[in-house]
Amino acid sequence: MARAIAFEASTAPIAQEACERLRGKFGHAAPAEASVIVALGGDGFMLQTLHATESLDVPVYGMNRGTIGFLMNEYSEDDLPERLAAAVEEVLNPLTMEATRTDGSRHRALAINEVSLLRAGPQAAKLRISVDGRVRMEELVCDGALVATPAGSTAYNYSAHGPILPIGADVLALTAMSAFRPRRWRGALLPKAARVRIEVLEPEKRPVMADADSRQSVRDVAMVDVRSDPAVRHRLLFDPGHGLEERLTREQFI
Numbered sequence: 001m002a003r004a005i006a007f008e009a010s011t012a013p014i015a016q017e018a019c020e021r022l023r024g025k026f027g028h029a030a031p032a033e034a035s036v037i038v039a040l041g042g043d044g045f046m047l048q049t050l051h052a053t054e055s056l057d058v059p060v061y062g063m064n065r066g067t068i069g070f071l072m073n074e075y076s077e078d079d080l081p082e083r084l085a086a087a088v089e090e091v092l093n094p095l096t097m098e099a100t101r102t103d104g105s106r107h108r109a110l111a112i113n114e115v116s117l118l119r120a121g122p123q124a125a126k127l128r129i130s131v132d133g134r135v136r137m138e139e140l141v142c143d144g145a146l147v148a149t150p151a152g153s154t155a156y157n158y159s160a161h162g163p164i165l166p167i168g169a170d171v172l173a174l175t176a177m178s179a180f181r182p183r184r185w186r187g188a189l190l191p192k193a194a195r196v197r198i199e200v201l202e203p204e205k206r207p208v209m210a211d212a213d214s215r216q217s218v219r220d221v222a223m224v225d226v227r228s229d230p231a232v233r234h235r236l237l238f239d240p241g242h243g244l245e246e247r248l249t250r251e252q253f254i
Contacts, residue, residue, distance in 0.1 A: 003084060006034035008049055010041030015065035022077060034058055036084055036237070042066020043155075047112055047213055050234045054110065059089055059235035070154060070247060073239050087237035090167060090244050092151050094232050098225040099210040099218040102203050111212035112234060113152025115226045117198055118144040120209045120219060124180055126201035127208075131194050139201065140185065143178035147196055147226045151244060154251050156214070162187055164252050167244045172228065196226040
């Protein structure tokens, strides 16, 4: 019996054209009624698709029709049913970001790649970092800091000189951006179950914004709590031999 496939595409013309062809060839089901979702675009669209379908227990198979395709498989139309049948599944748990603003309001968001805090003014941010209720760094002076998942460790985290994390390592990366004090502090590796609290010191003088996957931003934050959320499961499908584990390993030898 053929699988019911939902084809979703980014706004890029090349992705839209591919989506139209694939829907004509294999049919199209609504995501809630599909047994698999095929996302056509780049990594940004994959993150968008995962966030949009997080309430559905449906795996997502990406095909690269964008600029960056770390989370995507190579594009091919003819053998799609066979590739879907042979695909290997990876399960990702996102981060929960709970940001408290200086006015006391609270904002919650999920991040598959990372939660980042960034200075929002001309002066460096001053942050206090606690892990599982214990203060680990009284004052970090920096341009920002982020908490990244293994899946997101090759994205913003890697550009900030953070470590690449194997998918099965069950750790999170806490990485600083342009740390001034302690000088050149690069960050820490934390257990996946760790609860991280980052407090903003002098928030009026040194404003900071918090961001989840570069898609949900909160300005003028006073404190941000970050933790992995095991209750939310994102199911990604990869061609055999080209899963996230292999890609993360290969990335370190480029």
